[in-house]
Amino acid sequence: MKVVLIGYRATGKSTVGRILSAKLNINFWDTDVMVEKMMAMPVKEIVAKNGWDFFRARETEAVKFLTQKGDCVIATGGGVILSSENVDLLKQAGVIIWINAPLHDIIERLRKDALNESIRPQFTSGDLVQETTDIMKLRLPLYDKAADYIVDTTDKNADQVAAEIYQYLLKSGNLDKNNIN
Numbered sequence: 001m002k003v004v005l006i007g008y009r010a011t012g013k014s015t016v017g018r019i020l021s022a023k024l025n026i027n028f029w030d031t032d033v034m035v036e037k038m039m040a041m042p043v044k045e046i047v048a049k050n051g052w053d054f055f056r057a058r059e060t061e062a063v064k065f066l067t068q069k070g071d072c073v074i075a076t077g078g079g080v081i082l083s084s085e086n087v088d089l090l091k092q093a094g095v096i097i098w099i100n101a102p103l104h105d106i107i108e109r110l111r112k113d114a115l116n117e118s119i120r121p122q123f124t125s126g127d128l129v130q131e132t133t134d135i136m137k138l139r140l141p142l143y144d145k146a147a148d149y150i151v152d153t154t155d156k157n158a159d160q161v162a163a164e165i166y167q168y169l170l171k172s173g174n175l176d177k178n179n180i181n
Contacts, residue, residue: 001026001071001094001095001169001174001175002066002067002069002071002072002073002074002090002093002094002095003020003024003072003073003074003094003095003097003165003169003174004073004074004076004090004093004094004095004096004097005017005020005073005074005075005076005097005099006076006080006081006090006096006097006098006099006143006146006147007078007098007099007100007101007143008078008101008106008132008135008136008139008143009077009078009106009110010101010105010106010109010110010113011078011099011100011101011105011106011153012099012101012153012158012161013030013075013076013099014030014032014033014075015158016075016099016158016161016162016165017030017073017074017075019158019159019162020073020162020165020166021072021073023162023163023166024071024073024166024169024175026070026071026072026073027069027070027071027072027073028072028073028074028075029066029069029072029073029074029075030074030075031059031062031063031066031074031075031076031077031080032059032075032077034062034065034066035055035058035059035061035062035077038058038061038062039058043055043077046058052079056079056082056083059076059077059079059080059083059086060083060085060086063076063080063086063089063090064089066093067089067090067092067093074090074094076090078139079139081139081142081143081146082139082142087142087145087146090146091146095148095149095169095172095174096146096147096148096149097147097148097149097150097151097165097168098143098144098146098147098149098150098151099151099153099161100143100150100151100152100153101153101154102153102154103132103133103136105153105154106132106136107128107129107132110128110132111128148172149165149168149172151164151165151168
């Protein structure tokens with residue numbers, strides 16, 4: 001079984017993914033980290049040097065690789081759903097969970113990232129709030145269409161989100177007796 005976490009940047013996919021993989025006792029993969037290792041540089045540098053299209057192509061390579069792996073939890077980059085090929089591959093591979101965080105939480109996390117010179121590059125040089133609002137409007141229908149289950153993170157910490165996903169997997173029959181700890 002593969003559990004694929006999708007959602008906008010800074011929604012907690014990697015944090016929740018690590019918790020969930022430990023609970024399920026299966027491997028955890030992060031497509032952004034995979035691309036960074038492949039290219040030996042952070043996403044921010046990859047995009048600055050080669051552009052978003054180049055990054056997205058490497059992201060698809062990571063998705064293809066992971067669909068061949070065994071049971072695992074996969075945290076995807078926020079734009080993985082922009083490629084119908086990625087979505088089709090991930091849907092065939094496992095269950096897709098959309099981690100949906102409130103806009104104000106996302107913006108607050110992205111602002112903190114910007115102060116720490118995080119690896120998350122902005123998409124434009126414009127206002128972070130406007131950029132995030134505009135891009136989320138475009139992506140929300142794509143996340144919704146791809147998702148088998150949606151977790152609203154409002155007033156929940158990462159442990160609570162992981163527990164909700166675990167319960168969904170259990171109730172939906174996606175967990176077999178080998179995955180229950």
